[in-house]
Amino acid sequence: MDFLQGFNTKNRLFFFITAALGFIGFCISLGRVAVDPILADSFYNSDSLFFSVIYQELFLKPGANFLISLDGFGWTPALYFFPDLVQYFALRTIFLSLENSAWELTHLSYSAFQWIFLLCGIIFLLQKLTKEKISYENVSLVLTFGFLIGIILILFKQDLFVFLPGFHGGNLAVLCWAWGFFYQWEGSNSKRDFILVAGMVFLFSLSDLLFIPYFLISSLGLHLLDWLFKERSIHRLQKIAYTYFPVFLGIVTSRIVFQILRKNNFVFFPGTAAPQKIGEAIVNWKWENFFHSFSYLCKENWIYLILIILFFVVLKFLSKKGEKENLNKPAYLFFVLGIIVPFVFLVYGFIFGLTGRAGIQGIDRYFGEILLGFLGTGIICILRISDIPIAKFVLGALFSLGILFGIYSSYSKGLGLTHYPTKIACLDELSEKYHWKRGVASFWYVRPMRIFSKKVLEPDDYLYDLMLFYWQNNLNWFERENPPYTFAIIDGVDEKIVREKLGEPISVSYCDKIPIYTFANPEKSLEFVKENRGKIDIWKFSTSRY
Structure with missing residues (x-):
């Protein structure tokens, strides 16, 4: 034991330093976002800037009024109220006094906060399930591991959705917290925990x-397996049903409130895709499409899947030693989440026709549970191995070396904070030359320009045929008469229809080889706006929103 004490494996300072180093390394890796085009495109694209535009409209625009500005907004199919919206608005308010880089700091601090929130949720869940307090050293080791994984994801540009608002990453962050309080309720049966x-x-x-x-597939699956193999009785089923009563009460209430929100005339909540009838789904089922999506799912996540299985096997092997048997339940929970849930989710999508004819293609954000399953099983494996003092020290040292390498890699490639892409800089330069203010653009241009343009450009979001795109936009934008449309970005919109609606351009400029038309025909712009009003009136009538 003197040999082990020489390594000072129980020294809290060592593990605190590793965790602090991990946090610093993670923050430094976020500095790559502004200077790496691929990272910047993920962090600052139109989808991830949805809450930015809402905040801008509600609080930053001249004469902004919370209720008036919100009127006519089209939301996303998922509401993302918590934690995404609340967290983003709170962080943006903190940086309200900054004149420069406030949006970037909000996004990056959001990423850091959400990742820490997710890791702490796993620790919280494990403490509730094991009914033991995890030691300071082990918590530090787990956080160090988590920060290392975060650095790897950023530097390798993988699964970036988990760091962003409005990409289902918040759902992953709160899942373990919800499980933790659920298992606390199962043990206490108190009114407070029920509520x-x-x-x-x-x-x-x-x-x-x-x-x-x-939430349900993993936890309910474990309860039913426990009933099947341990206590197959009516009393046990009744107890399980009682345990899940607050869960189903919350789900039913949320669906009722969601339907009420969908019918309001103030903010447009589009809702989710409607499932196909089961008979039609069976008739249209194509095995080649299903196997294509299944193989694509495995191809995109093969590292996670292999590691989840490997960690689970290691845990089962070590559990035979008779130590920490109470870690088996969370191990099964994360195994089901990472392996079973994605497959069930994929099958469900095909049965109800929600995957499209060719199957699922871009699937990362919808199968983020695989990443969480990997993190959970990995952390449990670390906690079990950390019972060996020398192993705990070795893991801490290895994680620290990985973090140091990540810091070096980030620093050597360059760091930055301000996001001002050349395309927006070019558009700003042209806007100053031609006095642009308002224009026509496709989805991927609109929100980055509204947030990062230094000339306060306000493009409106149109589909290819210049039909209105209701999601993530405010209908009032399309109905304004002033300022008139003075430019159009011919990328993602039909050039012929643009000329038809706004007239012939007086000049054609280019940014990154993309043609930008300049117009000086307020009469045509007014006609186009009136046409928009007609489309909006028809849409409101068809959706009973008058």
């Missing part, structure tokens, strides 16, 4: 519908 679980499930399932299958 807490029902409230959390209501809020999380209202915010993101994916929360329901993630």
